[in-house]
Amino acid sequence: MTAQHLNRHTQRGAALLLAMLIVTLVATLAAGMVWQQWRAIEVESAERARAQSAWLLGGALDWARLILREDQRDGGGDALTEPWATGLAEIRLSTFLAADKDNTQDTGLDAFLSGDIVDATSRYNLRNLANDDEEQAKLQLLAFTRLCDTLGLPVGVAQRIAEAMAVSSDAEDLVDGGQKAQASAPIRPQRVAQLRWLGLDQATIDRLTPYVTILPNTTTVNLNTASPEVLMSVMEGLDRSSAQRLVQQRAQLKKGFDSVGSAAKALGDKFSTNATAWGKVAGIASQYFEVTGQLRYEDSVLREISLVQRQGAEVRVLWRERLSK
DSSP states (O other): OHHHHHHHHHHHHHHHHHHHHHHHHHHHHHHHHHHHHHHHHHHHHHHHHHHHHHOOOOOOOOHHHHHHHHHHHHSSOOOTTTTGGGGGEEEEEGTTOOHHHHHHHOOOOOEEEEEEEEEEEGSGGGGGOOSSSSSHHHHHHHHHHHHHHHOOOTTHHHHHHHHHHHHHHHHTTGGGGGGGTTTTTTTSSSSGGGGGTOOOOOOHHHHHHTTTEEOSOOOOTTTTTTTTTHHHHHHHTOHHHHHHHHHHHHHTTOOOOSHHHHHHHOOOHHHHHHHHHHHHEEEEEEEEEEEEEEETTEEEEEEEEEEEETTTTEEEEEEEEEEOO
């Protein structure tokens, strides 16, 4: 092979290598552009899904506020026999999101919405343990101690929580002069899960969760919605069989008991004289409700829990918490 032929082969090899490098570079750039475009589409899709989910869950909250406003117009107490306590069964959104009633075309939105309303004062309010009235503070501690005993919690749990709630401060509490609460005072838990701040173990918190709540203000327990365990805690001297009988009796009333006295009277002469004492920690109506909305869409399930306060015709949202599964 002559030098001229060798030089041609070398040039051809170099040209081929250069072409391969150019093809590799173009392919890399193209892949990068495709990846960036795919990422932008995914981000946009996620943002759109988030906005749609927020809108739909907001609709469940609006439904709850409307129901509670209508219930307020009827007056009386708050009972589990009323419409607000029925809840919204899971429904497929595409069944009623059509443009009009004559449009039967499926919108393709394979999403399911459900929700329910729970009377927050059907549970014992731990905020009651931070009562400035000494007599009330003692009554509340006795009631909470009975609840802890009923639930089989270790001795001392009620006292520990009561002391912590009493010495702690709400984040928004003010002292004289418009200054924030003293920095040395611990922040009062705002959610039941935050009881871990007090050194409680998770098993104790899980046991308490269905029966307690933490509300912005002191409240009475609603006898028309409370569980037998909570009824036994606020109605001193009530045993489990009597508490269950009270639950059965109130279920037969359209609006529940109209007073603490009528609840005591329903239990018989043995408890009729206890109405005055029970009335200091129990009632028959509520201002606070917990609203849960759940959206099931494709492989995801989103839940949003909101605490609302009803004052007259106004139903105000105090906080909202988004949960996902």
